[in-house]
Amino acid sequence: MADWRQKAVAAANAGEYDAALDLMTGGVEFCASDLLLKGKCIQLSRGEKGRQPEDAAAAFKSALELDPEFVPAMIELGWIYYSVFDDAPEGKKYFERALEVTRQHAIEAFRGAARCAEDISGSKGRDEVIRLTSGFVSADDIDESVVVQS
Secondary structure, three states: OHHHHHHHHHHHHHHOOHHHHHOOOOOOOOHHHHHHHHHHEEEEEEOHOOOOOOHHHHHHHHHHOOOOOOHHHHHHHHHHHHHHHHHHHHHHHHHHHHHHHHHHHHHHHHHHHHHHHHHHHHHHHHHHHHHHHOOOOOOHOOOOOOOOOO
């Protein structure tokens, strides 16, 4: 990990969002995760140094340009459009895309886990993995009155 990246992550983890952002300037090369961190720091810096929610959204969109299936950026864009820009239809588009990509990954993971479990324990192991899929998301998960974002 590049030295500036380690310092930026440490600053962000310490709640020093402006310091983290100051490290993300100049001729540094960003990956999607860097841009996600940048967007989150912009949001949490509360508009200091002239940074605005639109700047955070631009960072998240840049992350998606680098990695069109980067679910964390889709989720952040969904929330920023929904709760900051008061644009539920646009937020919904990002959330739905995140769900579709996540679904594709989850299916592949469950498929692989079921095949491994079947090789290890036969059909009993495969059936246990299949049972896990039915409880993957519950109505309680969706109906949380307080949403916690990481």
